[in-house]
Amino acid sequence: MLEAAFEGLSQVLTPNSLGLMCLGVLLGSIVGFLPGIGGPSTLAIMLPFVMTMKDPFAVIALLVGFDAVGNTASAFTSVLISVPGSSGSQATVLDGYPLARQGQAMRALSASFIASLVGGLLGPLVLLGSLPFLRPMVLSFGSPEFFVLTLWGVTMVGVLSGNVPLKGLLAGILGIFISAVGADDKSGIERFTFDTAYLVEGIDLVIVALGMFAIPECIDLAARKTAVAETQELGHGFREGAKDVFRHWWLTLRASAIGIWVGFLPGLGSSVADWFAYAHALQTEKNSGNFGKGDIRGVIAAESSNNAKEAGDYIPTLAFGIPGGTSTALILTALVAVGVNPGPEMLTTQLSFTFAVIWTLTIANIIAVAICLLFIKPISRMCFMPFYSLVPLILVFVFIGAFASNRTHTDLLALMIFSLLGFMMRRHGWPRSPLVLGMVLGDKMENYLWLSYGRFGFEWLARPAVMILFVLLALSLCYPILQDWKERKRRGERASLDR
């Protein structure tokens, strides 16, 4: 094993592989920084060129290096202009942007980069150590367990939306319905398309996310007619942010573990990890009242999980040949084309390739964080730009990002419809996160439900793991009622004391 580890490292550190890894990291960081240019679409563009390469280690260095860092640089736009650079950093906006508005952009960014680094380093470690333990567990999970898991995800985020659990759940349901738009693979029925060709392919998540978060923030900025930051300070720089990560080390570890777990479960996708980790932080951290208003723990949870998730993605990809997400599916295609056979052999005869992936994930994360920290100060100065410089640029970014989805003018129309919805939701205190999560998980949820029913009838409800997950779901639903009851009791006690 040690021999394979050294071989993997030496192959990754050859000038050719190292150069390609740096290129991959740079490309990944740029793609992460630019909203609307997705990692998977760039990977798809790279695929034909990469498949002509002969050296599998060089392919691993380039593609894994690219894939590992997409969520690191995306924090820049999430924190500074409230536009998620990638789908994995949507939850970062919730606390990162308010921190930037309070003049703590540097702190938020450095915390996010250091958390990304911790998550990005923990991920490969877990990838290495977890295979023998997690394999039997995931293999025992079937569609019923995955269905309840996805249902629990939407419910948890919906219910945890402060004092508006009803609105949260409604937003989640709305998100699931939006995900149902388009031709249904299972039945061939066109759902909610209203005979419109554009809707047959479904509504793109990027458009919904931009409409929900980017435009409402832009409207707010334009209405306030000030800069993003309400003060003229960038905060205490990256030292403070780094300290925050280590101050909340237990949260960082937990959020990273959630990220790895989400990545490990095939099909949940990169946009789920940050939401799950965020909801977990909100549920478990003390004094969570400041979440959403600029709590550094929100940034740490989201960012450590999304980077850790990338390594988690490789566990089923390498060990079972089942891609954990879209990006790993494309990387898997390239690896097979250059002679690597993902599956049990990756733990025996091809162990050096597995180690090459682990080393690349580790080194790429270090390089990406170093690049981001180097540019943190000049880029953070964007917070002080007056609104008339930022608003048009954000709108250009957002419109191009939306247009990149299907490349038609209808994308822009869809963007404006979802912007209006996002604007109204924000105006009337509706949580927008459950809608996005509902949209992310809706399709999978329906598939798992149908598979469960098709394979087991109603017997799937009696499976032990399903019952445990249902109990957890019920507890999540009861949580706000319990909180409300506690609050009322506290108020009653205070009132009787006053009397």
Add this chain to the structure above:
Amino acid sequence: MNSRMKSEGLAFTAFVGSAIAGALWVARDWPVRASIGILVLGIIGVTLALCQISRDLRLQKTVQDRSAFEAPQIATEGKWGNIEIWSWIVGFYLLIVSIGFMLAVPLFVLTYSKFYGARWGLSIGLSAVAWSLVYGVFETILHVPWPTPLIYSVFQT
């Protein structure tokens, strides 16, 4: 919360409830395979929407609803409030449809920044940056096929 905002909020909840009810109605004729999820969640959704509406109506002195991890509600500042920025957004969309991205982007950035008091140098600089981004990344590197602007179609005919 003033009464206008309150009734607007109520109308929005009713809109969400109606949208879910409408989806339920549309899905009733689909085969079970395609409708099972929609029907189950739709019934729950309509019930929740009715609960929310009755809650909104019941509470006389409503504490402003604020979700735990949401940004503060958007303020309407100035004489025109948010209509002003919405006009810019719709205008930008119409400009893109009419003259295409390559011309609309610099024109919009220049007009917006200049309208709100930016100096000529800054406005032109910002427009150049925006145009370079669109041209450099999307046109040259990614070869994005831009749709034909309306104005070209008019001239061609």
